[in-house]
Amino acid sequence: MGKKSRSSTSSPSTPNPEERKGFSLMNDDLLQNILSRLPATSFASAAAVSKAWNAACSRILSRPKLSSAVSLNPSPLVALQEVFDKVMSEPIRPHFAIASVGPGFYLKNVLQFMVDKLGSRTPIILSSVSGIIGRDALTHEFREVKWNYGHIGDEVSSNNGIVLTVGFVPGLKVDAIPLLGHNKAPQGSMIDDFVMDIKSYTSSVSGYTSPLAIIMIGDADVDQKPIIEKLDYAMPMETIIVGDERGQFVYRSADVPRNASTSQKHSLDAVALVFARDRDKAHGNCSFGIGDIEFHFALSNGVSAIGPRLKAVSVKVKASENVTWLTARREGQQEILDGQSMLDDIDNEMENHMEYVELYIGVTRRRNCSVGSDKPRLMTTLTLHGVEGGDEEYLYVDGVGIRTGDCFQFYHSDPKTALPSCRNVSSALRSLKLDWDSKCCLSKRAVVNAIDKKEAFGGFIFSCLGRGESFFGHLNVDSTPFLENFPGVPVAGIFCGGEIGRGYTGLTAHGGKEGSAHCPLHVYSTVYLVMSYASPAEH
Template identity: 80%
Template sequence: MENKKRSSPSPSTTNKKESKGFCLMNNDLLQNILSRLPATTFASAACVSKAWNATCNRVLSRPRLSSAMSLNPSPRVALQEVFDKVMSEPIRPHFAIASVGPGFNLKDVLQFMVEKLGSRTPIILSSVSGIIGRDALTHEFSEVKWTSGNADDEVSTNTGIVLNVGYVPGLKVEAIPLLQQKKTPQGSMIDKFVMDIKSYTSSMSGCTSPVAIIMIGDADVDQKPIIEKLDYAMSSETIIVGDERSQFVYRSGDVSRNVSSSLKCSPDAVALVFARDRDKAHGVEDIEFHFALSNGVSAIGPRLKAASVKVSNSESVTWLTAKREGQHEVLDGQRMLDDINYEMENHMECVDLYIGVTRLRNCSVGSDKPRLMASLALHGVVGGDEEYLYVDGVGIRTGDYFQFYHSDPKTALPSCRNVSSTFRNLKLEWDTKSSHSTSAGANATDKKETFGGFIFSCCGRGDPFFGHLNADRSPFLNVESSPFLENFPGVPLAGIFCGGEIGRGYVSLTAHGGQEEGSARCHLHVYSTVYLVMSYTPAAVH
């Protein structure tokens, strides 16, 4: 019998068989496989077919924050380590925030991130005093501050990096800068900055106040008038957190917002704006932001009233004399410092000293009607002599009331524990509501869950700040992060040590929302730790 040569199947037949095989794959199995892919491969898989795209959407049915830290001495290696870690699981980058030590070149890191995440992803990158996070390779959590010395309680390396990539369905995110032009008054540019945020938010959500803002300010620019305008213009529900003084670069999703050489301007601040998406798909969870504050200063001495004020604009220093409330005697700087030193039992050299000035000012944005705003502004004490008390910053007027404050770990530690207790009560409240919903017939997955958090802590705090409170002088480890780690174990958390902490949240999780005097609220803090907790409520299943 003649042997007949078997013909090979055509390519089209093979493709049909393979396609049929994928179609026969169990949906649960396919979802399990796709959920294990790294982010870039996952993005490609979502383009295979409508069915695969639908399965990928189910994998990313909930918001995510992916975070990683590296202390590798090579900046290039450290950058690659954190990027590989945050992108090791499925995620669609809606925003990215990175913080680095002084050993990094900011422009090089930004270029790397744009190439990896795409030019449409809003990115903020800043150089900071220290970082907080979980190591990309060892998974150990740590709080690290930079130093050029060899102190045992600090890390001498300056090449650390912490990277955060967020996926927040139901929200729109954009990086909006405050661009300062040389010949334009700062007040006009601040008004434009605020109106840009309101305009973007309105276009995305239909209202003018975003859910939250993460803001980074330039170290050489006074952020007080900027925060004052934002406080005036935004709803009391808008949370604002961030770093008051930093070096930063950014990239907006809207290319027209990015700095170019032709614009002849520089950014005084940049705001990462989170706005509700009025066009969000049905079934997308509601994301919420929660604000908490650990205070680290204590008031000391009587309430004083500024009797005379002089300003050195070139040095951004204010000279002042004062009177005690209800008295006529004018106190010079040395007299005021002597009185505070007596109150502190001659231990003033061990603390940082500030004055908290209660400001009542008319505030407006653009053509809006001015409104009287009360705020508490903290100014660092530079020194004093037989003429004046010298403090950092400007904006103090004759007749303003103020009080002295000093850095105080004995206040900060209980305050930190109070935040932890409040987080614990918050979890209990969520569990109770979930239990009631389940007993009423709702789906058990309706429980509110935390999916990420950010910490902005003063560079003067950290483990050494609290160390001497232990009788054996043993260090406290990860004090700033402990409220979050204790209550939300396993949830991504990252943070930085700042040159000044921005924290505005009228509905604070903590009972004491900071250094307050009457109705005056403080939004630019010192020796504090600001917490931003991100949660979501899964859509109800009917």
């Protein structure tokens, strides 16, 4: 038998060029299908195998993504593992992480767990809150849960839980920037430094001085009003600012020098998660294949004005107790009213039902404001102060910053205002969706400017701890505007001790009665942050 030529045979392990070509083509789809089913940690490892695998992974993660989960497991360690396993069960590259927990969690331990899992370069904010909002990691049931505190003997019993959100936002840069207080420096100068740090970071990554959005957590023991007012002054209205005024938190910045530890000299007064455009991957830039991420703001109000407008006459400040004492007169009248007289008038207006509501005064403040060496500019803000009581001398309210001559009006918590306000938010979000759909249809008629439909890919909810089922008499009222307009879209939220919220919206916190006054800090409200995405134009 003659010897066979090499060309007439081929080893099963070394296919000829034509066979290799077909095999490679078949495996592109197969490889992408397999990689898309991997959990995030395995997906990250696969992306490093080869250029081909990295390209396949990039195709899978070509759009922004938010992954979120809630666990109410009574064991903090089990709950932490459950939410982490859920949010990382699909491909994602963490650009930031936000977690909120109940009182049974040790913040530093949870932060270290997240750093170990997500990497030291992932910006993280972790806070202890009064309740959480989101989908259960195991049952997928949507939950709004507030902690129930009670004492059994010497032990404290409470509900517990965690909500974890991880985001992938290509085309944006994200980092956590802290506000460090200093016992020898005035708060004003530290706030200026904080604002300039945010502007400097934004400028360095985007070329602009104003970010797209800020999610902020303030320390419960620090007066956040001057901080938020300075941010409100320094940032254009295009910059959306949301968050929790009174939290307890720890954080991790991608920039190591920003991870300053607190000491006897420094305190951690607030932290801001800053979202800015990436100058190296400009939105809508087809060369990078990156579309446009936008942030949208809405607000559900939960207080109603009551009684006449008043003007502060005598003001005394107890700074050590963070309390203000004041007398007032009705606008256009000379009679000076003491605290008890003012409260009696409000009680009469409410037909002797004042004991069933939370009472506040909304103070219209006109102040010159500046950052650093900027020329001062007059700003008008509406600040809300909780009423602590009154007697035959003074009305007592929490907080400072009220001056003689400031005008104010009483407000009270009101579910009859909050419920239709939630419906208004739902209607506003519905209109937003319709606007996206109409623009998509118009653009597709012009092939040159064709884009994919703009759609929501995630969101956050910040709701007052006084709201919820006990306030409305129904479950999940505050979540409904988001859920009914964006079903299946990940959303996470918390119950706050004070809601931070400012941005363009058709809904105003107090019906626009205060004219041009900004009200970036709210009570009995729910703040919504919706994140949307549109693919880049096709040419």
